[in-house]
Amino acid sequence: MVVDRRRSLPLHGQLVQQVKARIADRRLAPGARVPSTRDAALLLGVSRTTVTTAYEQLLSEGYLESRRGAGTFVPAHLPPVATPRAEAATAAAGLPPVRVSAFMARLGDWRPPAPAPHAVIDLSSREPDLRLFPLAEWSRLLRQQMRRRPLGRSPSHEDIGGLAPLRDAIASYLRYARGVICDPEQVMVVTGSQQALDLCARVLVNPGDCVALENPGYPEARRLFGAVGARVMPVPVDADGLRVSRLPPRARTAIVTPSHQYPLGMALSLTRRLELLQWAQSPDRLIIENDYDSEFRYDGSPLPALQGLGDTSRVVYVGTFSLSMFPALRIGYVVVPRPLVIPFLQAKWHTDRHTPHLEQGALAEFMARGHLARHIRRMRRVYRRRRDVLLDALHTHLGADVTVADTSSGLHVVVRFATGRVAEQARRCGVTLLSTAACYADPASAPAHEYLLRFSNVSERLLAEAVRRMAAAAH
Numbered sequence: 001m002v003v004d005r006r007r008s009l010p011l012h013g014q015l016v017q018q019v020k021a022r023i024a025d026r027r028l029a030p031g032a033r034v035p036s037t038r039d040a041a042l043l044l045g046v047s048r049t050t051v052t053t054a055y056e057q058l059l060s061e062g063y064l065e066s067r068r069g070a071g072t073f074v075p076a077h078l079p080p081v082a083t084p085r086a087e088a089a090t091a092a093a094g095l096p097p098v099r100v101s102a103f104m105a106r107l108g109d110w111r112p113p114a115p116a117p118h119a120v121i122d123l124s125s126r127e128p129d130l131r132l133f134p135l136a137e138w139s140r141l142l143r144q145q146m147r148r149r150p151l152g153r154s155p156s157h158e159d160i161g162g163l164a165p166l167r168d169a170i171a172s173y174l175r176y177a178r179g180v181i182c183d184p185e186q187v188m189v190v191t192g193s194q195q196a197l198d199l200c201a202r203v204l205v206n207p208g209d210c211v212a213l214e215n216p217g218y219p220e221a222r223r224l225f226g227a228v229g230a231r232v233m234p235v236p237v238d239a240d241g242l243r244v245s246r247l248p249p250r251a252r253t254a255i256v257t258p259s260h261q262y263p264l265g266m267a268l269s270l271t272r273r274l275e276l277l278q279w280a281q282s283p284d285r286l287i288i289e290n291d292y293d294s295e296f297r298y299d300g301s302p303l304p305a306l307q308g309l310g311d312t313s314r315v316v317y318v319g320t321f322s323l324s325m326f327p328a329l330r331i332g333y334v335v336v337p338r339p340l341v342i343p344f345l346q347a348k349w350h351t352d353r354h355t356p357h358l359e360q361g362a363l364a365e366f367m368a369r370g371h372l373a374r375h376i377r378r379m380r381r382v383y384r385r386r387r388d389v390l391l392d393a394l395h396t397h398l399g400a401d402v403t404v405a406d407t408s409s410g411l412h413v414v415v416r417f418a419t420g421r422v423a424e425q426a427r428r429c430g431v432t433l434l435s436t437a438a439c440y441a442d443p444a445s446a447p448a449h450e451y452l453l454r455f456s457n458v459s460e461r462l463l464a465e466a467v468r469r470m471a472a473a474a475h
């Protein structure tokens with residue numbers, strides 16, 4: 001064994017490493033005696049303390065044992081020690097590193113979304129325009145929270161559903177702005193609406209249960225509920241939203257986006273809302289209302305939530321601050337019927353205890369001081385102008401070559417181009433578009449050339465420019 005004084009690893013650490021390597025490759029066999037600390041120090045030209053420190057560590061980890069009066073040995077019955085091997089080597093050997101669960105297998109082939117390439121006009125990002133976010137106020141409130149609750153406290157049962165001031169603020173916001181009927185105890189703060197859906201899947205669904213989802217619909221919901229073993233049944237939509245009469249009789253849960261059908265954009269008509277509530281009037285049926293972006297309605301005032309329209313015990317209402325604040329905040333909420341309060345708290349506790357306190361505290365203040373309402377009002381004006389510019393440009397430059405779905409609300413519009421050349425040209429000239437194919441239960445049957453144009457994070461100038469560039473192909 002040799003030690004190298006130029007290495008940053010201390011000498012005793014080098015000794016530990018080398019002894020372990022020799023035990024692993026059996027140059028030091030089980031039962032072998034290692035030199036005394038004095039001999040080893042002499043052999044290696046290091047101090048006796050260095051060797052003693054190394055031996056002590058190896059003794060405490062079980063690689064060596066000392067026998068009084070006899071010396072220090074490799075344990076006689078030590079099973080073969082694996083040589084630590086980087087994961088890359090395992091992969092190179094073609095071995096599957098770990099077997100995954102059926103949940104993962106059902107999630108299927110998925111990769112984290114690739115970052116958008118540079119120098120493009122990105123019409124695929126769901127990011128709100130963060131340049132217009134009142135960052136100074138937000139930072140001040142976060143710092144204030146840091147002073148008030150520097151390290152929070154260890155999570156207690158009262159915290160699972162969210163900090164009381166935030167639950168109060170959300171409950172009154174929902175009552176006033178969305179017509180939701182609820183008490184703060186029914187509001188649970190969650191880590192983004194994705195967690196709300198995840199908790200619904202855990203609490204409400206058994207493998208084999210039939211869950212109805214709009215088609216096209218939210219792909220994240222389809223994958224998640226499919227992964228827990230639900231049979232996710234596609235239900236068609238038309239200009240009035242979900243076709244309630246087509247709900248499969250076996251469906252127990254229906255996941256819907258009544259205020260702004262995802263992705264096509266229409267609202268669920270009043271008749272359909274009432275029919276859907278009627279459908280849910282059965283002890284084993286429930287509606288999950290995903291109200292993800294209803295703050296941004298441009299024509300007329302926001303439509304009240306389905307939850308407040310009938311028997312609230314049949315609706316789990318889900319919302320998010322991802323679009324009204326910013327997605328990295330990871331705060332959403334779910335309003336659950338009273339009998340589900342404890343099951344949801346239980347599921348949340350066993351999933352992640354609670355959503356981080358610091359941001360919750362800051363958000364509660366942000367809402368209480370009226371910053372959120374102001375920000376939403378401002379962004380509604382900004383986004384309305386962007387939507388108008390986009391629609392104008394589509395009309396002017398593509399005319400009959402594009403059909404535009406409902407555009408009265410939300411941060412995207414869905415378009416269908418008459419020809420594949422437009423998207424082709426978009427790709428060539430650096431405009432990123434998102435196909436709606438993944439929203440369809442069978443992506444292969446998705447309408448040709450249908451795209452989501454997300455306009456929230458693109459300036460008016462660039463929106464017009466993007467359409468001009470794409471349109472060059474159509475003529």
Ligand SMILES: Cc1ncc(COP(=O)(O)O)c(C=O)c1O
Nearest residue numbers: 126192193194218262292320322
């Ligand atoms: C249909 C739908 N639901 C929910 C969300 C928000 O998800 P989260 O709150 O997990 O960020 C989005 C965001 O784009 C969405 O499009």
